Amino acid sequence: MTADARWSCPIPGTYEHVVLGHGSGGRLTQQLLERVFLPALAGPTLARLEDQATLTLPGGARIAFTTDAFVVSPLFFPGGDLGKLAIHGTINDLAVGGATPRWIAASFVLEEGLPLAILERIVRSMRAACDEAGVELVAGDTKVVEKGKGDGLFVTTSGIGLVPPHLDLSVRNAKPGDRVLVSGTLGDHGIAVLSVREGLELGLETSLESDTAPLADLCRALLEVCPRLRWMRDPTRGGVASALTELAAGSRVGVRLDEARLPIRDEVRGACELLGLDPLYVANEGKVIAVVPPEEADAVLSAMRAHPRGRDAAEIGEITEDARALVVMRSLIGGERLVEMLSGEQLPRIC
Numbered sequence: 515m516t517a518d519a520r521w522s523c524p525i526p527g528t529y530e531h532v533v534l535g536h537g538s539g540g541r542l543t544q545q546l547l548e549r550v551f552l553p554a555l556a557g558p559t560l561a562r563l564e565d566q567a568t569l570t571l572p573g574g575a576r577i578a579f580t581t582d583a584f585v586v587s588p589l590f591f592p593g594g595d596l597g598k599l600a601i602h603g604t605i606n607d608l609a610v611g612g613a614t615p616r617w618i619a620a621s622f623v624l625e626e627g628l629p630l631a632i633l634e635r636i637v638r639s640m641r642a643a644c645d646e647a648g649v650e651l652v653a654g655d656t657k658v659v660e661k662g663k664g665d666g667l668f669v670t671t672s673g674i675g676l677v678p679p680h681l682d683l684s685v686r687n688a689k690p691g692d693r694v695l696v697s698g699t700l701g702d703h704g705i706a707v708l709s710v711r712e713g714l715e716l717g718l719e720t721s722l723e724s725d726t727a728p729l730a731d732l733c734r735a736l737l738e739v740c741p742r743l744r745w746m747r748d749p750t751r752g753g754v755a756s757a758l759t760e761l762a763a764g765s766r767v768g769v770r771l772d773e774a775r776l777p778i779r780d781e782v783r784g785a786c787e788l789l790g791l792d793p794l795y796v797a798n799e800g801k802v803i804a805v806v807p808p809e810e811a812d813a814v815l816s817a818m819r820a821h822p823r824g825r826d827a828a829e830i831g832e833i834t835e836d837a838r839a840l841v842v843m844r845s846l847i848g849g850e851r852l853v854e855m856l857s858g859e860q861l862p863r864i865c
Contacts, residue, residue, distance in 0.1 A: 534862045535857070537751070539750065539751025539856065540751075540752045540855045540857060541857050542857070543751075543752075547563075562684070563760075563764075564611060564684065565607040565610060565611065565748075566607050566608055566610075566611040566613065567580070568611060574679075576678075576681075577674055577675065577677060578611045578612075578613035578674070578675045578676075579672070579673070580604060580607040580608055580611075580673050581604075581670065581671065581672040581673075582600075582603050582604055583668065583669070583671075584599055584668070584669045584671070584865060585668050586599055586707065586863060586864060586865055587665070587707075587711065588707075588710060588711060589632065589666060589667060590635075591706055591707045591710050592709070592710065592723040592724060593703075593723030593724035593725070593726060594703075594723075594799070595635070595636060595639050596636055596639075596667060597635075597636035597637060597638075597639035597643065597669070598640070598643045598726055599726050599799060600620065600640065600669040601618065601643035601647070601671065601728075602643060602647075602726050602727060602728050602729075602799060603671070603748075603750065603865065604671040604672070605618075605647050605649060605673065605730055606728065606729045606730075606799075606800075606802075607673070607748065608673050608674075608730070609675070609728075609729045609730040609734075609746075609748075609802075610683070610729070610746035610747050610748050611683055611746075612677055612678065612681040612733070612737060612746075613676060613677045614676045614677075614730060614734070615647065615648075615649045615673055615674075615728075615730050616674060616676060617649065617652045617673065617674045618649055618650070618651045618652070618671055618672065618673045618674075619652060619653040619654060619671065620640065620651060620653075620670070620671045620672075621654060621657070621669070621671075622654070622669055623657050623658075623659060623669075624656065624657070624658045624659070624664065624667055625659055625660075625661060625662075625663065625665060625666050625667065626659065626660050626664075627661045628666055628667055632666075632667070633667065636667065646728065647728040647730060649673070681737070683744070683745050683746060684744075684745060684764075685745055685761050685764035685765065686764045686765050687745050687805070688744050688745060688764075688765035688767050688805050689744070689767070689833060690767060690768075690833055691807075691808045691832065691833060692805050692807060692832065692833040693805070693811035693829055693831075693832050694758070694771070694805055694829070694830050694831040695804045695806060695811065695814060695818065695827060695828070695829050696749075696776075696777065696803050696804075697732060697803075697804075697823060697824040697827045698777060698800070698801050698823065698824060698825070698826040698827060699777045699779050699782070699801075700753070700754055700782070700793050700794070700796065700798060700801065701778060701779075701782040701786065701793040701796035701798065702722060702723070702725040702782060702798065702800075703724040703726060703796075703798050703799040703800070703865070704753075704796035704797040704798070704861050704864050705781065705782045705786070705796060706722050706723050706724040707724065707864055708785070708861060709722065709785070721781075722779065722781045724799060724800075725798055725799055725801060726799035727799070727800035727823055729748060729801075729802050729823065731821070731823075732802060732818070732821045732824055733746060733802060735817050735818075735820075735821055736804055736814055736817055736818065738817075739810070739813050739814055739816075739817040740807070740813065740814050740817075742810065743806050743810075743814070744805040745805045746802050746804050746805075747760075747761070747803050748798065748800075748801065748802055748803075749797075749801060749803055750797050750798060750799060750865050751797055751864070751865060752795060752797075752855070753793070753794055753795040753796050753856070754794050754795075754798075754803060755792070755795050755841070755853050755854070755856060756795065756855050756856045757803055758771075758803070758841050758853070759839075759854060760855070761805065762839040762841050765833075765839075766839055767833050767834065767835065767836060768836025768838070768839065768841070768842070769831055769832075769833060769834065769841040770831050770832055770833075770834050770841075770842055770843075770844070771830055771831035771841065771842070771843040771844070771853065772831055772843070772844050773844060773846050774844075775829065775830045775831070776794075776828070777827075777830075778793050791860055791861075792860075794843075794853060795856045796861065797864045797865050808832075811829060815827055815829055840852060841853040841854070
């Protein structure tokens with residue numbers, strides 16, 4: 515069986531059971547939201563479908579609130595582990611909404627038989643990630659399931675951050691002429707995890723590490739330079755392509771990308787070619803996409819490159835007027851192709 519066959523899942527359609535693609539962050543995830551979750555649960559805040567909920571408290575203070583689950587396999591990978599990933603992912607969902615992350619809660623689903631040494635290592639990694647980012651883990655919960663029912667360890671986190679007054683970052687804010695920036699190379703996390711996943715090494719010889727990192731400092735630096743910044747997103751599940759298709763649909767605009775400008779490491783490009791993957795859909799855990807007014811693009815790009823986590827930043831495209839809300843990319847050979855939301859699941863259990 516080929517690697518592609520082992521990791522494929524059904525393309526979008528009508529399903530009466532859950533398939534792997536429902537967790538992709540792509541089209542099947544959207545269908546699951548529209549069929550199951552939004553009809554039952556949506557209120558005004560949830561219906562905005564941002565990575566975090568921005569809430570105004572009595573007295574006028576504003577907070578951002580987010581929650582996420584992490585099921586990565588393997589638990590340890592080059593450059594990171596499940597614990598670090600859980601903290602960084604929560605911090606970053608708050609940060610791209612303009613919030614300063616402050617507090618995190620975590621719950622653990624442990625499978626019977628999990629070595630305590632592994633759990634201790636994960637928990638220590640979480641503490642180190644919290645200390646690095648200046649956030650406090652303030653609450654938690656633990657459940658244990660029978661052997662064979664939990665695949666080792668799952669972690670769910672929730673986070674709260676403080677939002678400055680009047681800040682309004684939203685997937686609905688993009689305007690024709692805006693520029694699309696990304697803070698660094700694409701696909702590092704997904705390929706780093708893939709490179710060590712059992713049975714999928716396929717002879718890859720690479721020192722590539724996951725890009726998992728906290729982005730709050732970088733996001734603050736961008737907002738200081740450009741308070742009118744339209745939108746930010748950390749392109750995790752579904753990668754850059756799915757994030758930008760969500761933006762196009764939310765703002766009712768088009769997005770035009772330039773393949774020649776995409777920052778992609780040779781190791782990632784080679785692995786994707788070998789495995790039949792598209793780097794635009796591969797998960798990242800330490801990168802941010804920003805959409806900014808055209809007159810401020812150079813200043814924001816300079817601010818990205820001045821930050822240690824943005825040295826490989828690039829301008830990769832622009833927002834266009836397009837009521838069809840299409841994302842298109844000019845290819846290296848001069849043609850154009852449509853960039854759609856991820857169909858199915860390229861790499862399951864990646865974050």
